[in-house]
Amino acid sequence: MKRLLMAVTAALFCQLTLAVEVAGVKFDDQTRLGNGEVVVNGAGLRKKAFFKVYAMALYLPEKSGDAAAVLAAKGAKRISITLLRDLTAKQFVEALQEGMANNHSEAEMAGLKDRLKQLSDTMLAIGEAKTGTSIVIDWLPDSGTRLAVNGQMKGKDIAGEDFYQALLQIWLGKQPVQDDLKQALLGKVS
Numbered sequence: 770m771k772r773l774l775m776a777v778t779a780a781l782f783c784q785l786t787l788a789v790e791v792a793g794v795k796f797d798d799q800t801r802l803g804n805g806e807v808v809v810n811g812a813g814l815r816k817k818a819f820f821k822v823y824a825m826a827l828y829l830p831e832k833s834g835d836a837a838a839v840l841a842a843k844g845a846k847r848i849s850i851t852l853l854r855d856l857t858a859k860q861f862v863e864a865l866q867e868g869m870a871n872n873h874s875e876a877e878m879a880g881l882k883d884r885l886k887q888l889s890d891t892m893l894a895i896g897e898a899k900t901g902t903s904i905v906i907d908w909l910p911d912s913g914t915r916l917a918v919n920g921q922m923k924g925k926d927i928a929g930e931d932f933y934q935a936l937l938q939i940w941l942g943k944q945p946v947q948d949d950l951k952q953a954l955l956g957k958v959s
Contacts, residue, residue, distance in 0.1 A: 845910065
């Protein structure tokens, strides 16, 4: 009986170490992406005023606490977002567009314009996203930026690693959407 109790305790402990939890949302510690594995670099909570908007995790081929290194890192990457409140697609798209504009010059934004429109149009076609909706934005070096909502691929892959890096700068750039979220995604706070 004692061995069984120890085995159950060990199994529960292992299970606890295999997930990261933010505001009740569990993110796997690692996941398969493309031809390899990515690990959770960090996870955090996006708040606006006193509202919890979404929980998110950043997955990379290997952990890094340096934003510039994360942006420059090669290999597959994943942004995993779970909504904690109902949002319209328009609200989500406007927030993404504002976050990109805050971290890029007008000339840089001009170079991203068509691809940002492609992503925006795909998201706007979804209409609204209810609490609990899962939004995953992957970088797959062989195909581009891929959007999935609740596990279903949406739209076509968007070419160019620079576009994915521009998306990451919403959270990791010089003017991140939220400073403590940036630190959490870099694994610097728990």
